[in-house]
Amino acid sequence: MNYETVIGLEVHVELKTEAKVFCGCAARFGSEPNTHVCPGCLGMPGALPVLNKKAVELCIKAGLALQCRIAPFSRFDRKQYFYPDLPQAYQITQDDLPLCTGGKLKIVNPGGEERIIRINRIHLEEEAGRTYHSGIGATGYSLLDFNRSGLALIEIVTEPDLRSPAEARIFLEKLQEILRYVEVSDCKMEEGSFRCDANISVHPAGSQEFGRRMELKNLNSFKAIQAALAYEENRLGSLLAAGTPPVQEESRGWDETRGMTFFMRPKEKASDYRYFPDPDLPPLVIAEEWVEKIREDLPELPEEKKNRYMKEYGLSAQDADLLGGSRETAEFFEATLRLYPGEAKTVANWVMGEFARLLNLEKLTPAQSKLKPEALAAMLQMIDAGEISGKIAKTVFEEMFYSGKSPREIVEEKGLVQISDESQLAALVRGILAKHPGPVADYRAGKTKALGFLVGQVMKETKGKANPGLVNKLLREELEK
Numbered sequence: 001m002n003y004e005t006v007i008g009l010e011v012h013v014e015l016k017t018e019a020k021v022f023c024g025c026a027a028r029f030g031s032e033p034n035t036h037v038c039p040g041c042l043g044m045p046g047a048l049p050v051l052n053k054k055a056v057e058l059c060i061k062a063g064l065a066l067q068c069r070i071a072p073f074s075r076f077d078r079k080q081y082f083y084p085d086l087p088q089a090y091q092i093t094q095d096d097l098p099l100c101t102g103g104k105l106k107i108v109n110p111g112g113e114e115r116i117i118r119i120n121r122i123h124l125e126e127e128a129g130r131t132y133h134s135g136i137g138a139t140g141y142s143l144l145d146f147n148r149s150g151l152a153l154i155e156i157v158t159e160p161d162l163r164s165p166a167e168a169r170i171f172l173e174k175l176q177e178i179l180r181y182v183e184v185s186d187c188k189m190e191e192g193s194f195r196c197d198a199n200i201s202v203h204p205a206g207s208q209e210f211g212r213r214m215e216l217k218n219l220n221s222f223k224a225i226q227a228a229l230a231y232e233e234n235r236l237g238s239l240l241a242a243g244t245p246p247v248q249e250e251s252r253g254w255d256e257t258r259g260m261t262f263f264m265r266p267k268e269k270a271s272d273y274r275y276f277p278d279p280d281l282p283p284l285v286i287a288e289e290w291v292e293k294i295r296e297d298l299p300e301l302p303e304e305k306k307n308r309y310m311k312e313y314g315l316s317a318q319d320a321d322l323l324g325g326s327r328e329t330a331e332f333f334e335a336t337l338r339l340y341p342g343e344a345k346t347v348a349n350w351v352m353g354e355f356a357r358l359l360n361l362e363k364l365t366p367a368q369s370k371l372k373p374e375a376l377a378a379m380l381q382m383i384d385a386g387e388i389s390g391k392i393a394k395t396v397f398e399e400m401f402y403s404g405k406s407p408r409e410i411v412e413e414k415g416l417v418q419i420s421d422e423s424q425l426a427a428l429v430r431g432i433l434a435k436h437p438g439p440v441a442d443y444r445a446g447k448t449k450a451l452g453f454l455v456g457q458v459m460k461e462t463k464g465k466a467n468p469g470l471v472n473k474l475l476r477e478e479l480e481k
Contacts, residue, residue, distance in 0.1 A: 002205040003237045007162035007198060007229060011175060013154050013185045014127065014193035015058045021126050021152035022049030022092060029191050033145040041150030043087030048280050055152035056099070056284070059124045060294050062154055062184045063100030065301060066119050066175075070291045074099045076124075076281040079273045085129035085144055093125035093155075095275040099284065106303070107174055110166045117171050118159040127151035148192075154184075160199070160210070165229035169222050172196060177302055181327045189221055200229055202236035211236065212246045215267050217253055228254040232261050305330055313337075313344035322352050328366040329356075332373055339377035342384060350376060354394060358401045370404030371397075379407035391464045392416050420467040422474070425458075428466070429474045432457045443479050451475060 017027050023040035039047040063070055077095040103119030129149035133142050156175065162168045176187045176194055187194035196219050201211035214232055219225045232252070239245055249267040254260075300308070302324050309320035323333050333351050337344055355376075359369060379396055382388050388396060388411060399410045410416070419425060432454060433440050442450040451472070458471045 001241065003202050003240060004205045004207075005163055005165075005233050006160045006201050006203070006210050007165070007168050008160040009156075009158045009162070009168060009171065010197045010199070011156040011158075011172065012195045012197075013062070013156065013179060013187065015055050015152040015154060016183060016185055017052055017054045017058065017152045019052055019054075020150040021052045021055045021124070023047075023150055024050075025150065027151050028147070029193075031147055033143070033147060036147045037149070041087075042146055043089070049092060049278075051281065051284075052152060055124060056286075057294060058152070058184045059099050059122060059154050060286070060291060061182050061298065062156070062179060063103065063122050064291070064295050064298060065178050065182045065184075066100075066103035066105055066122070066156070068100035068103035068119060068122060070286060071097065071099055071101065072286050072288065073097065074284045074286070076278040076284070077275045078278050079125075079275055081268075081273060083128065083131075084142065085131045085146075085149070087129065087146065087149065091126060091128065092278055092281070094123035095270075098123035099286075105171065105174060105178070107167065107170050109164070109170060115161070115163075115167065117161045120157045120159050122154055122156050125153050125155060127153045160201075165226045165233060168198060168229055169226040172222060172225065174302075177325055181302055182298060183327075192220070195220065196225055198225060198229055200232050200236070202233060202240060204240070211240070213249045213267065214246070214261075215249070215251045216261060217251055217264065219254055224254055224256060227259065228261055231259065235261070299327065309344075313348075315344065315348060319345075319348050319352065322356075323348060326366075332366040335373035336376045336380075339374060340380050342380060346380060347376070350380070350397070354397050355401075358398065369401060371401045372404075375400050375404075375406055382407055382411070386420050386467055387411070388416060389464060389466075389468055391459070391468075416465065419462055419465045420470060422470065425466055425470055426474055428458055428461060429471065429478055432461065433475075433478055440479065451479070454479075 019025060020027050020041055023038050025038050025041055026036045028036060040049060060070055074094060075097040076092050078090040079093045079095070080090040082089055098121040100122035101120070103122070105117050105119065107115050107117060109115055127148050127150060129144055129146040131142050131144055133140065135141060158171070162171060179185050179194075180187050185193055189195070198216045198219060199213045200216065201213045203209060203211040214236065216228050216232060219228055236246065251264045251267050252261040253264050255262055305324035306317070306320040309315045309324055310317060315323070324330050329351065332355075333347060336347050336351070340347060355366075355371070359366065376397075379388075379393060379400065383390060383393050396407050396410050396416065399405065399414075400407060403410075436454065436457065439450040439453050443454070454475050455468065455471055458466050458475070459468065
């Protein structure tokens with residue numbers, strides 16, 4: 001029997017705010033435990049929440065980037081549950097009146113099919129604290145850090161539109177790219193600022209009724225998300241095939257070491273949380289003018305940028321995707337292109353090639369690099385003018401990357417100026433031909449590949465400084481005499 005998989009995602013994203021969402025404590029990662037706390041985020045009696053306007057702005061920005069409708073009227077609610085890292089015993093969130101609804105995001109699945117994934121809602125809420133567990137049994141204990149408690153968080157909830165674990169991963173990668181582009185969040189999964197819970201069910205193909213949902217919790221990497229969903233897809237399919245479908249909806253964890261999911265608890269229903277409007281926070285009324293101002297300030301989004309690069313610069317879809325996928329990379333590329341009068345493809349090759357290689361090697365972003373667009377543009381102009389060869393340029397580029405010096409400084413310091421004096425090169429060419437009579441005879445006998453060997457010998461003699469075009473010309477002239 002064939003089965004169909006249905007997946008919906010709940011993505012939790014910490015916002016790039018200086019302060020927490022309902023108090024003035026600093027929103028910083030990596031500080032000493034319990035150093036950014038106050039009576040508000042510690043849940044002390046009598047402490048009242050005050051809404052952070054920047055958090056609302058970033059939530060609206062995320063909604064606009066994902067084509068959501070921004071509600072002119074929304075409300076905060078209390079979601080009640082009892083965990084040690086939730087000091088108030090409730091979370092301030094938005095239940096029936098969220099800030100953003102009805103968005104969508106286009107992806108291309110592994111089969112090359114375009115799919116529209118609908119966004120049900122984006123709502124604003126506060127983060128819980130963090131629990132650290134140590135030991136097991138009678139010797140075990142847990143420590144609580146409330147620095148994270150009260151951080152500004154949005155939850156992005158999709159409709160159940162995804163049909164495979166691979167599609168879920170592609171969606172999340174694209175979502176992360178967009179949120180970074182509009183500077184809503186740094187989306188660092190390793191720091192917990194971009195997290196996902198996934199709901200999955202499996203049912204016989206053609207059935208109008210979905211199977212029972214399994215919620216996969218605490219998935220902290222794209223690899224883990226795809227692997228956990230794939231495992232659960234197979235597990236549920238096997239249960240159906242055996243005639244023993246799940247009897248209840250469950251929350252399940254992911255064991256990375258064993259490569260399998262495990263039962264945590266029965267899945268909670270909305271009624272279990274006993275939502276009610278937060279009496280300490282008034283309704284949120286959003287002026288249309290403010291929304292339009294945020295919309296005007298949105299940058300060009302990755303999909304729009306990719307299409308423009310293909311149309312304006314004649315780049316391939318793959319090149320446009322690589323360059324436009326990161327806002328910093330795109331800005332570096334465009335800044336270089338404004339200073340360099342040559343081909344866009346030339347700039348693209350250096351940015352996607354040597355620049356990307358060195359950034360990955362040193363684990364840097366383009367903005368953190370010492371190499372600036374002005375230096376790359378100047379180096380490319382030196383290549384075009386015949387002052388340095390492409391081979392020498394790679395040496396110059398690496399030195400620019402690590403030192404921040406200009407290409408001209410490096411060329412002069414290291415004596416890397418290209419040899420383009422015809423009389424000087426002609427003498428070198430004649431000397432090389434005299435030393436290698438075998439390849440000379442081969443070339444004259446019609447074995448034209450011998451020319452490459454001879455060019456290499458001239459370049460070796462000059463330590464790569466000879467103008468390769470001129471060397472080719474002079475060799476041909478001498479060999480065809």
